[in-house]
Amino acid sequence: MSLLTTLKDAQKDAMRAKDKDRLGTIRLIQADIKRIEIDERIEVDDARLLQILDKMCKQRRDSIEQFR
Numbered sequence: 001m002s003l004l005t006t007l008k009d010a011q012k013d014a015m016r017a018k019d020k021d022r023l024g025t026i027r028l029i030q031a032d033i034k035r036i037e038i039d040e041r042i043e044v045d046d047a048r049l050l051q052i053l054d055k056m057c058k059q060r061r062d063s064i065e066q067f068r
Helices: 003-017 020-040 046-067
Strands: none
Touching: 003 020, 003 046, 020 046
């Protein structure tokens, strides 16, 4: 099972559970994936998805540090 499929399943689960925070996070990830697919004209595979997630985590950590 690919990570994209797992992500879509997690989105469905969050919608069923009415977990707004988790759903918002998953949608944010999917939007960034879609943006990269369109900009670079590629299909995102698992390796590229992990790179995207690492970059997003680093951006959030940097934002937290700047806020402090």
